[in-house]
Amino acid sequence: MESAPVILVALLHGPDRPGLVAKTSGWIFENGGNILHADQHRDTELGVFFQRIEWSAQSSAPAADSTRFQLFAETLGMNARVATSSQRRRIALFVSKFDHCFHDLILRWKAGEYACDIAAIVSNHTDLASAAKGYGLPFHHIPVTADTKAASEARQLDLLRSLDAELVILARYMQVLSADFLQKFGRPVINIHHSFLPAFAGGRPYHQAHERGVKLIGATAHYATAVLDDGPIIQQDVARVTHRHDVNDLVRKGRDLEKMVLAQAVRWHLENRVLAYGNKTVVFD
Amino acid sequence: MESAPVILVALLHGPDRPGLVAKTSGWIFENGGNILHADQHRDTELGVFFQRIEWSAQSSAPAADSTRFQLFAETLGMNARVATSSQRRRIALFVSKFDHCFHDLILRWKAGEYACDIAAIVSNHTDLASAAKGYGLPFHHIPVTADTKAASEARQLDLLRSLDAELVILARYMQVLSADFLQKFGRPVINIHHSFLPAFAGGRPYHQAHERGVKLIGATAHYATAVLDDGPIIQQDVARVTHRHDVNDLVRKGRDLEKMVLAQAVRWHLENRVLAYGNKTVVFD
Amino acid sequence: MESAPVILVALLHGPDRPGLVAKTSGWIFENGGNILHADQHRDTELGVFFQRIEWSAQSSAPAADSTRFQLFAETLGMNARVATSSQRRRIALFVSKFDHCFHDLILRWKAGEYACDIAAIVSNHTDLASAAKGYGLPFHHIPVTADTKAASEARQLDLLRSLDAELVILARYMQVLSADFLQKFGRPVINIHHSFLPAFAGGRPYHQAHERGVKLIGATAHYATAVLDDGPIIQQDVARVTHRHDVNDLVRKGRDLEKMVLAQAVRWHLENRVLAYGNKTVVFD
Amino acid sequence: MESAPVILVALLHGPDRPGLVAKTSGWIFENGGNILHADQHRDTELGVFFQRIEWSAQSSAPAADSTRFQLFAETLGMNARVATSSQRRRIALFVSKFDHCFHDLILRWKAGEYACDIAAIVSNHTDLASAAKGYGLPFHHIPVTADTKAASEARQLDLLRSLDAELVILARYMQVLSADFLQKFGRPVINIHHSFLPAFAGGRPYHQAHERGVKLIGATAHYATAVLDDGPIIQQDVARVTHRHDVNDLVRKGRDLEKMVLAQAVRWHLENRVLAYGNKTVVFD
Missing domain, CATH: 3.40.50.170 (Formyl transferase, N-terminal domain)
Structure with a gap:
């Protein structure tokens, strides 16, 4: 039985470096997600990269997805918070x-x-x-x-x-x-x-x-x-x-x-x- | 001799489908570009995806880069206009x-x-x-x-x-x-x-x-x-x-x-x- | 025994002519009132004068005051509505x-x-x-x-x-x-x-x-x-x-x-x- | 020969007391002027009355009119500045x-x-x-x-x-x-x-x-x-x-x-x- 789509929202920030947008969006695509919104910002003075991504995932375990994305973000040197639409x-x-x-x-x-x-x-x-x-x-x-x-x-x-x-x-x-x-x-x-x-x-x-x-x-x-x-x-x-x-x-x-x-x-x-x-x-x- | 970085800005739109953000940002990363800003929108009623990406490219031929990105966007079914910072x-x-x-x-x-x-x-x-x-x-x-x-x-x-x-x-x-x-x-x-x-x-x-x-x-x-x-x-x-x-x-x-x-x-x-x-x-x- | 002061507000409009401000404010002064606010406007295209006056009156009969002011305004060719602070x-x-x-x-x-x-x-x-x-x-x-x-x-x-x-x-x-x-x-x-x-x-x-x-x-x-x-x-x-x-x-x-x-x-x-x-x-x- | 109408603007302020609006507008009316705009304010904390009056005067000597109004305002305890439309x-x-x-x-x-x-x-x-x-x-x-x-x-x-x-x-x-x-x-x-x-x-x-x-x-x-x-x-x-x-x-x-x-x-x-x-x-x- 297929589960209903879950919406996940990640807020990331960390040291800026090339390829961050490609890597985070690539991870979501490879994990079967579809990006609904994505927005990023770089503070050029501080060299910090900020991103908010919202995606829908065909997932029966959104909490596990959150954790996996968080761990992935850490490999990019980023701090991430992930929320799911099922949480209130x-x-x-x-x-x-x-x-x-x-x-x-x-x-x-x-x-x-x-x-x-x-x-x-x-x-x-x-x-x-x-x-x-x-x-x-x-x-x-x-x-x-x-x-x-x-x-x-x-x-x-x-x-x-x-x-x-x-x-x-x-x-x-x-x-x-x-x-x-x-x-x-x-x-x-x-x-x-x-x-x-x-x-x-x-x-x-x-x-x-x-x-x-x-x-x-x-x-x-x-x-x-x-x-x-x-x-x-x-x-x-x-x-x-x-x-x-x-x-x-x-x-x-x-x-x-x-x-x-x-x-x-x-x-x-x-x-x-x-x-x-x-x-x-x-x-x- | 290394050329000064050139800024390119692409405006894309076309039928929405999963992976578009990953693919366009991936292309730029693989081609040595660094995304400065990226913003997208989907019109969910019409099923159209819109994107603006601005990136710096270490390129001696920005016009050629523009054309190559445009051709790439076409393979995604997208219409793209690309401008370079050197154009006035x-x-x-x-x-x-x-x-x-x-x-x-x-x-x-x-x-x-x-x-x-x-x-x-x-x-x-x-x-x-x-x-x-x-x-x-x-x-x-x-x-x-x-x-x-x-x-x-x-x-x-x-x-x-x-x-x-x-x-x-x-x-x-x-x-x-x-x-x-x-x-x-x-x-x-x-x-x-x-x-x-x-x-x-x-x-x-x-x-x-x-x-x-x-x-x-x-x-x-x-x-x-x-x-x-x-x-x-x-x-x-x-x-x-x-x-x-x-x-x-x-x-x-x-x-x-x-x-x-x-x-x-x-x-x-x-x-x-x-x-x-x-x-x-x-x-x- | 002296009654508490009552606030009256009049809204007037009618054909514009010289002396209207002097006459309405003069009437209030002569009748023991003290103007708190007064504002007027003339529509020069239509030749219409508009006024709002708010005054405090030492009166035991604000309703009678209202009527008297209204009658006075009519002598100036003006239409007037008067409200008192005691009315809700x-x-x-x-x-x-x-x-x-x-x-x-x-x-x-x-x-x-x-x-x-x-x-x-x-x-x-x-x-x-x-x-x-x-x-x-x-x-x-x-x-x-x-x-x-x-x-x-x-x-x-x-x-x-x-x-x-x-x-x-x-x-x-x-x-x-x-x-x-x-x-x-x-x-x-x-x-x-x-x-x-x-x-x-x-x-x-x-x-x-x-x-x-x-x-x-x-x-x-x-x-x-x-x-x-x-x-x-x-x-x-x-x-x-x-x-x-x-x-x-x-x-x-x-x-x-x-x-x-x-x-x-x-x-x-x-x-x-x-x-x-x-x-x-x-x-x- | 009749002179063209002159516009005068007075800015007054001074201690508040009853009848000020009636008196200033009465003076203008008696002196043949027609009030175009009049606005006043009282600072109830400080007990100060403020007024701006703009009127047209059929006058061949606007400077004299200004002075006369200023002297009149002084009799009311008010400080007045008067400008005329002919001054730049x-x-x-x-x-x-x-x-x-x-x-x-x-x-x-x-x-x-x-x-x-x-x-x-x-x-x-x-x-x-x-x-x-x-x-x-x-x-x-x-x-x-x-x-x-x-x-x-x-x-x-x-x-x-x-x-x-x-x-x-x-x-x-x-x-x-x-x-x-x-x-x-x-x-x-x-x-x-x-x-x-x-x-x-x-x-x-x-x-x-x-x-x-x-x-x-x-x-x-x-x-x-x-x-x-x-x-x-x-x-x-x-x-x-x-x-x-x-x-x-x-x-x-x-x-x-x-x-x-x-x-x-x-x-x-x-x-x-x-x-x-x-x-x-x-x-x-």
Whole structure:
């Protein structure tokens, strides 16, 4: 009996050298795959080659195929991550009191835009507990205070591990995760910052923007690192403002920006389109 | 003596089938080339495969390399065009009285943005003769009236052939080229239409837009075909307008749109990034 | 006891003549009001003057103030509508099966972005009944078939009248309202069309856009009139697409456009910023 | 004999109080003027009222009208600047070696977009001397070195005074003007900075942007103050970039941004639409 075709997506990077495109595409062809999309990039300054390949394989064992491709990539000196269409990434949503990104992401997920499972809603407040329940999603209240931060992060880590969460999304979580937490979690964390980074990092960016009199406000989705509001940028966008807009208007207009920018970054991440290297990203869109 | 590396760019399309990426990249690798960029697309509805590959070749005979790759592509059932970095495309600029696209394109060319030669400025009016002379460019005045149109187009064709012009840019030329002209010329003609096509095709699009009360005006760069303001779209953009803008404001704002949209379309065409098929384009940007 | 200040907003239009700004602002000053915002526009082609004035009044009888201002405006030959901040507009949301605009509008309303009451959700399907119930909003299922259309519209009209609905929003309602319905309702109806009008009016605009190979897709919010996808445009926006996007991608990207464009049009309407005249709008933003 | 109508534009600001709109519009009406546009803004935090009024006056002495309106505004506690349509502002363009903003501004001026006289092109290099001559514009070469900066600025000031220049535009001038120069000149200086301020102030902003891996690059037009790349922002815009763009691409794309942003800021300034206060601007567009 023939199995249904499986889609595999590989993200590779490593030292550039001639023949890499020929070799990876050759391997897939010889192994009975059909390339659906392939995109590559070379950073000529650093001499690094990046590639995303998506192919369909007539395979009854996609996991084995993934491993074999990974081993092959290693022989080329490349680091490879391979995902299969049958896997659904498990994600955890960290929220606080603001609900716009929370509703937006969940409604997109319910509309079928994201092929993932939402394993948990985690919050330091209880404001969104009933909304989460309304969506049928497990809600975990883990309060955080200055004194209890380390203990709270330990509880969060335990939860993430028990759920095998592969991605944390900080949907306006409003708390800084410690370097220790990020290092122990060891998996990607996407944050939305409500400014056009590197402008207006830190607290109250809309107030900073209003104070400075800028004519555009922005939002930035990035991977969280130990440095606040730093980390590789995945997506950014801006909206026009004028002298007529007070801080409340900026906050309101900013909500739409934050939703759109975070939603796009999450989509790209889940579709295996983002490769972070150094403090930058390659986004194969 | 070793020759300097030559860059080749191939644009291919043809019936989709497994292994095309592997085969084209394999050929380049085996022939000593190093792929710099490669991008492909498949139209799953039509079953057509499209590819753009850019590679450096240690070759003393790039023209021969082009031909050999073309023959190879034919064995795969693909149609291929190959350009080399040593070639400079010869273009002719058709203008009328408006000068904004004329100046914009020439200043970009002088700034080194376009690797081409401007073989001629052709106009049905003499308004831009001295400006062309100021840029050191040959100006050809070929008047066009309803009665003399066929004869004028014959003169234009003679001129284009004598110059071996590979591309005609209608930089607000304001005259419709006949189907006969386009067929005889047989090479690409890029037009800029001052609306967001298919809205407001035909004459006085800014007046039409103002009449309809739209909140955005647009511009569209497309390959000219026998059907007016039809033809495969290369690039489009829009700008916001309000009730405060009268027709003159739309015309003024539109000039910036027309410049930007036409300049981008010309860049993509000259960099061999555009494949037209049916009434659409694939733009490998 | 002094009453709290009331905010009044007047929208005026009529034949232009000297002194109108002085006279309206003078009346407000003499009647103890303080102008917060004032904006005007003259259509020089038509000789029409438009004005929006927002002022605070120390008044215990804002309704009487409104009437007095309206009578005063008539003496200037102007037509005036006056709203007070104490009034909350009653709106009815017409939906079908698509839920993105439905959720978006209701979540904005719950976030306090719209000062109105949602008097009813009306649908020809039952798909969104439980979601409406989840939001605590009354849901009315009024099926529509080709045979029963007239009777269904009569039921809709009865409902709207019984609720005293002042605005109908067609949030992807997917049914055409008859000229008779619009005339009998006699109040504004805002529709969202999923194209950049006047391009791709009618059915399946994303399919039309994909077929034509445009590089931008759009959405248009307009007041519904007896002519399908015509009527004064309130807001439009576009998003970039490429050859990589199939019709499903256009539909997905279009959902975000539709939400943003409709939400903005509704906000402007509720804030008394939109004056429709002829087939156009003046938007005092 | 009746004189032709003159257009006057007043920019006012001062402490907010009731009746200001009524009083200024009343004065104009009583003095036989007809208001064409009027726009106002109040900064509720600072309690400041801002207004721009444009009116036509049947006057044989517009200068006297200006003065009379200015005196009237003072009685309201307002600071007012009044310009008349018969005046043409005299501007000086400071350039260095880059020519894109130089050509762009001059071509717009020649196309009639700016009602001003270009009194001088001033440069620390001779690269653009012949281009200026080609446009028929006086070119002044004033070299600047670290040692001679004070003397050079003195020469520049002498020149500006002898020309009665009312505005200096730094069209990618690449030199920092000293606080002393700005104070002595005492008139507005518009600068274009090639980043989205406050991000990437200082030198080589495109390199900084590339280093940080941002997904949008920007340009900012602002009034120059004693603090480098600070000063009230008039206009900003951004363009999308990806990992594919190297620094040269950012520079090329940035040229278009710089042209558009500077051109818009200059237009607003010349049309008396910009009021700077504190470190911000009110732009009545």
